[in-house]
Amino acid sequence: MYTLIRTSSENPDFQKLVNQLDQNLAKKNGDSNDFFAQHNKIDLIKNVVLAYDKEVVVGCGAMKSYDASSMEIKRMFVLPQMRSKGIATSILNELETWAKALKYERCIMETGAKMPEAISVYKKNGYSVTPNYEPYINISDSICFEKLLDA
Template identity: 45%
Template sequence: MPAKSITIKRTEANDPDFPYLAALLNHELHEKYGELQVVYDKFNQISNLDTVVIAYVNDAPAGCGCFKRIDKNTAEIKRMFVKTGERNQGLASSILNELEVWAKEEGYSSAILETANKQLEAIAFYEKQGYEMIPNYGPYVGMETSVCFGKKL
């Protein structure tokens, strides 16, 4: 089996590969959480972002992530996703690392993010990447199914 070629690209939300990957993420979340996911959908509007990272495996879009400004020091990591068949190969780590480097270049000193309490693989991944649980922030305050994390960059 030939080695896979992995490429990480900085781009923006109007890159056609980003809505494609985000739609796969949305489908997976709706399959897992059903009607509860509808509540969260409004927090995931990212159409005007110019801070998107896409991972490609053999030139095919395989994963994504992005960040947006919370305040002058804090970036929020959003829409982290890797296609099912491409997981456990380091793509998520590469995407998150690129987002963190980019956020630092933009002057941010910390990153925060939210995931669901049933996303056990995501929680373990973020903890492995140095994120620590923080109190729920912004729209996630009072949301029992949300788990929030933060990290100094």
């Protein structure tokens, strides 16, 4: 059983996981990593969900307002040894519940074409591939998704 908490980007556990995420992405993205990194800053993110296994943080996700009706899901990460246990789905569901409570109508997200595990999680959770949105328009390594939130 995992415990989810809502917090902000000021949480040190979130910052620790994001550091690991960034190291992982730098390896996978290679030369294109600088482009993606500039759009993944975590300062001032008010909506963060952390997953804990007992007292140990094992996963995270965040969201920020993209426009008046859309929240953008950001910084989804689960420790490699904890994957395939439903943690990412739990975090995503909590972010969606929070977005609905804040009166947003949809969630959008971007992931890299080299991230098959992430793509699989998003599709499994009802996200549809959509045309790339700013700032990912014409970025061939990006795949964008959206999910309409039920009222």
